[in-house]
Amino acid sequence: MFIYTSTNKVYGDAPNYFSYQVKDKRYEPNDPKLYDGFNEGxxxxxxLHTPFGVSKASADLYVQEYARLFGLRAGVFRMxxxxxxxxxxxxxxNWEPFFMKKALSDEPLTIYGYGGYQVRDVIHARDLAALFFEFFRNPRPGEAYNIGGSRANSISLLEAIDLIEEITGRRIRYSHGPAREGDHIWYISDISKAKGHFPAWNLTYSHS
Ligand SMILES: NC(=O)c1ccc[n+]([C@@H]2O[C@H](COP(=O)([O-])OP(=O)(O)OC[C@H]3O[C@@H](n4cnc5c(N)ncnc54)[C@H](O)[C@@H]3O)[C@@H](O)[C@H]2O)c1
Incomplete structure (x- = not known):
């Protein structure tokens, strides 16, 4: 049994080739077909992958290949x-606890690019481990899955700052810096393939 913790960086900056518009405090895609996020296609x-993305994509493909060629009971999970x-x-x-630390320490925070409207979907490690356990119980060799908190647990950086300020009762002092090369404008994981293969698995943690 082998589980490879891959990343959505295997897709490089492919999400940035879609068009988005700001709605309230977040970007949203103009194409309604993307509402539930990106699937494995x-x-x-x-x-643009960055060297990190290339190394992860390389291992991602090796794992799929070894499963297909040599029958290794291995799966790829792209978080x-x-x-x-x-x-x-x-x-x-880990931007979420880092933002929280900045709130609690009253140190200034820099948001890199996209005005803080960029969107991510966050998953709790326990929910991820539960999915790995489902795969362990019923392996589907050579499959790759997009995994994250999905649309239900998506949040922009500005929304996260609001939430942290609400929880802590403190203000986060932030300024804006340049976008990082290849950083995603908007990424939500479409987890329907994993849910279809492992119907007993569910997300149990949310932002609140
Ligand atoms: N953190 C994320 O948001 C995220 C997102 C997508 C993918 N991933 C992937 O998940 C994996 C773990 O990431 P993380 O953020 O938990 O990193 P981490 O640095 O917190 O944990 C890595 C762990 O691996 C252990 N380790 C390193 N080399 C080892 C070795 N040779 N043998 C045994 N253990 C070893 C380290 O001691 C550490 O406990 C990575 O492959 C990463 O690319 C992480």
Whole structure:
């Protein structure tokens, strides 16, 4: 049994080739077909990956290939933002606890690009582990799944700041910096493939 914790960065900046508009405090896609997010059919060619994304995509393909060629009971799970009690509050790694730390410490925060309207879907590590357990019980070798909090647990950085301020009763002092190369404007994981393959699995954690 082998589970590869891949990433939505295997798609590089493919999400940025779609058009979006600001609605309230977040970007939303103009194409209604994207409402529930990106499925596994998103292209990986002709996009900017960053060296990190290339290394993850390479391993992602190796795992699929070994499952198909050699019968390895292996699956690929492509996540974006994972959070939980053990998440490190470090800039450019786990933004949710990092924002919380900034609120509690009263230190200034920099938002990189897109005015804070960029959207992510966040999944709790326990929900992810529960899915891995379902895969362990009923492996589907060589499959790749987009995994995240889905539309229901999507949030923009500005919305997250509002929520953290509401929870902590403190203000976050923030300014804006340049966008990071290839950073997604909007990414929500369409988790319908995983839900179809593992009907016993559900998301149990939400923002509130
Ligand atoms: N954190 C996220 O939001 C996120 C999103 C998508 C994918 N991922 C992927 O999930 C995986 C874990 O990420 P993370 O954020 O939990 O990282 P992390 O740094 O918090 O955890 C990595 C763990 O792996 C252990 N480790 C490192 N080398 C090892 C080795 N040779 N043998 C055994 N253990 C070793 C480390 O001690 C550490 O406990 C990575 O592959 C990452 O690309 C993470």
């Amino acid at each position: 998103l292209r990986i060619d002709g996009v 974006g933002c994972i959070t939980g009690g053990a998440a490190m509050a470090v800039e450019q790694h």
